[in-house]
Amino acid sequence: MxxxxxxxxxxxxxxxxxxxxxxxxxxxxxxxxxVAKGEVVTVIGPSGGGKxxxxxxxxxxxxxxxxxxxxxxxxxxxQDGPRRAMRSERDLARMRAETGMVFQMFNLFPHLxxxxxxxxxxxxxxxxxxxxxxxxxxxxxxxxxxxxxxxRLPSELSGGQQQRVGIARAVAMDPKxxxxxxxxxxxxxxxxxxxxxxVLQLASEGMTMLVVTHEIGFARDVSNRVxxxxxxxxxxAGPPRELFGGAIEVERLRAFLSRFGARV
Amino acid sequence: MGYHLNFNLIWRHFDKLWGGLVLSLxxxxxxxxxxxxxxxxxxxxxxxGGRIVRAxxxxxxxxxxxxxxxxxxxxxFYGLPTAxxxxxxxxxxxxxxxxxxxxxxxxxxxxxxxDAVPRGLIDAGKAIGLTPWQRLVHVRLxxxxxxTLPALSNTFISLFKDTSVASVIAVPELTYxxxxxxxxxxxxxxxxxxxxxxxxxxxxxxxLALRALERRFVIGR
Amino acid sequence: MLAxxxxxxxxxxxxxxxxIVVSLLVVVLSTAIGGLMGIGLVYGPAPVRWLVxxxxxxxxxxxxxxxxxxxxxxxxxxxxxxxxxxxxxLALTVFKSAQVIENVRGAIGSIPRGQMDAGKAVGxxxxxxxxxxxxxxxIRRFLPPWINGVTDAVKGSALxxxxxxxxxxxxxxxxxxxxxxxxxxYVLGAIIYFVIxxxxxxxxxxxxRRFSYIRE
Ligand SMILES: Nc1ncnc2c1ncn2[C@@H]1O[C@H](COP(=O)(O)OP(=O)(O)OP(=O)(O)O)[C@@H](O)[C@H]1O
Ligand SMILES: [Mg+2]
Numbered sequence: 211m212x213x214x215x216x217x218x219x220x221x222x223x224x225x226x227x228x229x230x231x232x233x234x235x236x237x238x239x240x241x242x243x244x245v246a247k248g249e250v251v252t253v254i255g256p257s258g259g260g261k262x263x264x265x266x267x268x269x270x271x272x273x274x275x276x277x278x279x280x281x282x283x284x285x286x287x288x289q290d291g292p293r294r295a296m297r298s299e300r301d302l303a304r305m306r307a308e309t310g311m312v313f314q315m316f317n318l319f320p321h322l323x324x325x326x327x328x329x330x331x332x333x334x335x336x337x338x339x340x341x342x343x344x345x346x347x348x349x350x351x352x353x354x355x356x357x358x359x360x361x362r363l364p365s366e367l368s369g370g371q372q373q374r375v376g377i378a379r380a381v382a383m384d385p386k387x388x389x390x391x392x393x394x395x396x397x398x399x400x401x402x403x404x405x406x407x408x409v410l411q412l413a414s415e416g417m418t419m420l421v422v423t424h425e426i427g428f429a430r431d432v433s434n435r436v437x438x439x440x441x442x443x444x445x446x447a448g449p450p451r452e453l454f455g456g457a458i459e460v461e462r463l464r465a466f467l468s469r470f471g472a473r474v
Numbered sequence: 475m476g477y478h479l480n481f482n483l484i485w486r487h488f489d490k491l492w493g494g495l496v497l498s499l500x501x502x503x504x505x506x507x508x509x510x511x512x513x514x515x516x517x518x519x520x521x522x523g524g525r526i527v528r529a530x531x532x533x534x535x536x537x538x539x540x541x542x543x544x545x546x547x548x549x550x551f552y553g554l555p556t557a558x559x560x561x562x563x564x565x566x567x568x569x570x571x572x573x574x575x576x577x578x579x580x581x582x583x584x585x586x587x588x589d590a591v592p593r594g595l596i597d598a599g600k601a602i603g604l605t606p607w608q609r610l611v612h613v614r615l616x617x618x619x620x621x622t623l624p625a626l627s628n629t630f631i632s633l634f635k636d637t638s639v640a641s642v643i644a645v646p647e648l649t650y651x652x653x654x655x656x657x658x659x660x661x662x663x664x665x666x667x668x669x670x671x672x673x674x675x676x677x678x679x680x681x682l683a684l685r686a687l688e689r690r691f692v693i694g695r
Numbered sequence: 696m697l698a699x700x701x702x703x704x705x706x707x708x709x710x711x712x713x714x715i716v717v718s719l720l721v722v723v724l725s726t727a728i729g730g731l732m733g734i735g736l737v738y739g740p741a742p743v744r745w746l747v748x749x750x751x752x753x754x755x756x757x758x759x760x761x762x763x764x765x766x767x768x769x770x771x772x773x774x775x776x777x778x779x780x781x782x783x784x785l786a787l788t789v790f791k792s793a794q795v796i797e798n799v800r801g802a803i804g805s806i807p808r809g810q811m812d813a814g815k816a817v818g819x820x821x822x823x824x825x826x827x828x829x830x831x832x833x834i835r836r837f838l839p840p841w842i843n844g845v846t847d848a849v850k851g852s853a854l855x856x857x858x859x860x861x862x863x864x865x866x867x868x869x870x871x872x873x874x875x876x877x878x879x880x881y882v883l884g885a886i887i888y889f890v891i892x893x894x895x896x897x898x899x900x901x902x903x904r905r906f907s908y909i910r911e
Contacts, residue, residue, distance in 0.1 A: 307818025331817030
């Protein structure tokens with residue numbers, strides 16, 4: 211089965227033979243995945259399949275054991291060359307700044323206001339003057355519908371609002387690719403919509419995204435391609451119409467989708 | 475530099491150190507026993523007493539906690555007998571001081587332990603019709619003791635270390651034993667190496683024993 | 696009795712000055728040393744973690760008084776001859792550093808792991824994450840026990856009188872040796888220690904209340 215990007219040219223994100231174990235437990239067993247510029251790829255699959263681990267490796271929040279992850283041709287985490295030497299802290303920070311990440315549990319900095327959460331990376335990493343950073347933060351917070359909440363602390367915001375700050379914090383850095391890990395699963399159902407709307411909006415503007423989600427409907431609407439992950443492997447991949455429409459015959463996928471009542 | 479460690483003289487006088495260690499443990503044991511009695515009594519009085527009683531208990535706790543132990547030891551041994559007509563030997567005087575000292579720390583431990591008893595348990599006690607006193611005896615105190623067990627262990631180990639201060643009024647505990655050998659043999663470095671190891675080993679053994687005891691209590695709940 | 700107290704005050708003030716100098720030195724040095732070691736304990740590689748853990752556990756297992764004697768009498772064997780004052784400051788610094796290490800560990804340990812990840816995700820370096828993400832949050836947990844620990848430095852400093860350093864405690868002893876008026880002087884000394892330490896622990900409690908209010 212081919213799981214590689216059907217489009218031509220070098221992909222923005224290129225993962226080959228990715229393997230990762232936590233002690234005795236192998237979590238990723240050789241993942242191949244490409245994401246082209248401007249593409250939205252969603253990852254679905256059963257719990258424990260390795261989706262979170264995959265995303266965390268792409269941002270090098272986890273080390274990985276074998277294989278390679280390249281963003282714009284540059285190896286993530288390790289120096290180029292035969293020896294697998296870790297990049298310097300400074301180098302890692304620079305590369306991480308080029309990928310944005312939004313977390314399931316928001317992970318907002320509780321001591322900083324919404325605007326300050328967004329500004330921190332702009333000022334300290336991008337070295338922008340405070341005023342400019344503030345303007346960018348205001349711009350993005352307005353875009354996610356939080357113009358009124360600029361100077362609120364995270365503890366003064368609802369879950370949906372916090373997560374939208376999380377998104378603003380990530381996109382304000384102007385990342386090459388945005389990584390989203392189940393960003394709505396800690397939210398009350400009535401707050402999910404407001405967050406997904408923001409993501410749909412970003413997708414329509416051409417933001418490259420790798421999205422882990424349990425929202426099958428959302429995956430169908432937003433993705434160019436859907437990847438089904440189970441047991442540390444990509445078991446199926448294709449455009450949403452094919453994957454959800456039953457064109458791809460994979461037993462586990464069928465079982466997984468039937469739980470969501472999706473048409474197979 | 476040109477100094478060679480020589481432990482022979484230490485071993486010859488080791489009975490002084492061994493006897494000192496035993497006395498240190500005894501001092502700590504007696505003091506924590508009296509300290510627990512003081513602490514428990516005052517904690518219970520504190521939760522049920524009026525404002526004046528609370529203020530008095532607070533004054534005792536704060537005074538003891540904010541004055542160096544060595545000063546309290548001098549105060550009780552040299553100071554008090556000049557004002558009141560009592561006399562006691564150094565060991566008794568030190569036990570009295572360390573007990574009062576332990577009591578002040580334990581009031582706080584027990585008080586916050588009583589506060590930490592989950593509301594639901596107290597409500598359950600109310601629901602089956604226990605009086606406030608019964609709830610204290612049958613619900614709050616037993617739960618509180620379990621919560622405070624680790625803090626009690628830590629207090630005991632601290633007290634064991636604090637017994638070293640008794641040497642300043644010539645109570646023949648471990649540190650005093652070290653000083654005695656020191657004055658009589660001048661093997662200064664050796665004696666403190668040995669004594670430091672003895673404090674460490676004993677403290678660690680106590681820690682292991684108490685942790686095992688705590689686990690027993692928690693599992694056997 | 697009043698005459699005795701009036702006679703004593705200048706001596707006690709002189710001693711108090713030494714007590715304060717010793718305490719300040721110890722607090723500054725131990726905060727720097729213990730702070731670094733504490734960060735090593737939380738984020739360092741395994742050998743560093745073991746070393747710091749070992750240092751802290753051993754030091755906290757030794758009575759301060761024994762630590763003071765050990766450093767004053769024992770170090771000359773290693774060719775290091777310290778004056779009583781330096782030995783006292785060194786011993787108390789070692790003792791306090793172990794305490795600061797545990798303060799740091801407790802404060803950083805209370806911060807969710809996701810905070811480091813989020814800091815990494817925006818591309819902050821380790822030092823930047825520490826400075827802008829971890830420290831501002833950890834400081835709230837660190838300050839109250841740390842200030843409370845300053846009282847341990849002040850109380851511990853009374854033991855340096857045993858090396859003949861003329862601190863408040865030693866000054867009291869000297870005056871008593873001349874006037875044979877023990878009780879009033881001990882009480883006076885106790886009051887001075889009490890005022891300093893009670894002030895510090897009240898400050899610690901105040902900060903704790905203020906910060907716990909912020910957190911929620
Ligand atoms: N830090 C860790 N240490 C040990 N095992 C881990 C760790 N993180 C994840 N795992 C294990 O790795 C496996 C994959 O976890 P991962 O979080 O990537 O799954 P997931 O697909 O994101 O699941 P979910 O849908 O529940 O979020 C699981 O079996 C998990 O228990
Ligand atoms: Mg996950």
